[in-house]
Amino acid sequence: MRQTASACAKVILCGEHAVVYGQPAIALPLSDVRVTATAEPAETLTFVLQDLNETFDLTQTHPITELAMRVCEALNVPPPPIAVHLSSQIPIASGLGSGAAIATAVARLLCQVLERPADPEFINTLVYESEKRFHGTPSGIDNTVIVYETPIYFVRDKPIERLTLIGSYTLLIGDTGVRAPTHIPVGDVRRLYEAEPDRIGPVIEAIGKISRDIRHLLLGGDASAIGRLMTDNHRLLQTLTVSSSELDSLVMAALKAGALGAKMSGGGRGGNMIALVTPQTRAAVKDTLLQAGAVHVLETTLQGHEFSSP
Ligand code: PMV
Secondary structure (H helix, E strand, C coil), X not given: CCEEEEEEEEEEEECCCHHHHCCCEEEEEEEEEEEEEEEEECCCXXXXXXXXXXXXXXXXXXXXXXXXXXXXXXXXXXXXXXXXXXXXXXXXXXXXXXXXXXXXXXXXXXXXXXXXXXXXXXXXXXXXXXXXXXXXXXXXXXXXXXXXXXXXXXXXXXXXXXXXXXXEEEEEXXXXXXXXXXXXXXXXXXXXXXXXXXXXXXXXXXXXXXXXXXXXXXXXXXXXXXXXXXXXXXXXXXXXXXXXXXXXXXXXXXXXXCCCEEEEECCCCCCEEXXXXXXXXXXXXXXXXXXXXXXXXXXXXXXXXXXXXX
16 A cells, blocks of 8 residues: 655745744645655655656755655664655745645655654654755744644744634735745845844834734734734835845735735745735735736635634
């Protein structure tokens, strides 16, 4: 029987970049958009990236082979003789967590093949190590939301807090089609912060306050107020220089078409933006995003619990 494991994509609702400096951020899993890893018998541990038409084994230095070695070392077993076929629905370098999702799917599959429990804490630690290879100084938000596959309110080095909310919030996720590796804007923000701490410090704190406020508003179901804060968050990210003309024009287009709020999401300079919509504005905002140059538009609904009185 062929063994498979998978992992979801993610989107950041608010707080990216500031989260690297200890401020809170909110991230959501995209359970319908996934990476799948499938094991087939082989002579040695090999990886086949189906979408990129690339094959490599443990003799090659690659973040995935390094992760596989770390999994085997941690479990104290030799690498299993399998070919891991990876197929992904997540666009790379677009702020949807493709690297962390690939690492999560691979680590889960190896645990399965090696008949060891895929304990989330164990997987999360290994995937975080792998993220360091991509980003340099990752906050840990991507691996955490992807491994636990639940909406999270995330503060670096603090215990995981699952987000509680009331109501239902639909986000459209518009892809600029521009691929932008996260480590570049993350490094630029660091340099900017070091050069101008008095100007950039308050921007980072203001983003953190937005995440705290949105967390609070999610408990009251005030979608309009959440939308306004998302747009404020976008402006602050512009000040950090991590937006781009493509992201700005999709954000503007979504707002003009009636979105309650819109912002870039993730590392920036390309990748995806998000827009908060209502059932009434959803179709118009989606059409407008496509007309304004989005290469595709995904949708996700954050569903809260309705508390009924006893
Ligand atoms: O992987 P991305 O592009 O979604 O970016 C992750 C979020 C950042 O805050 C920009 C970086 C980090 O490590 O938290």
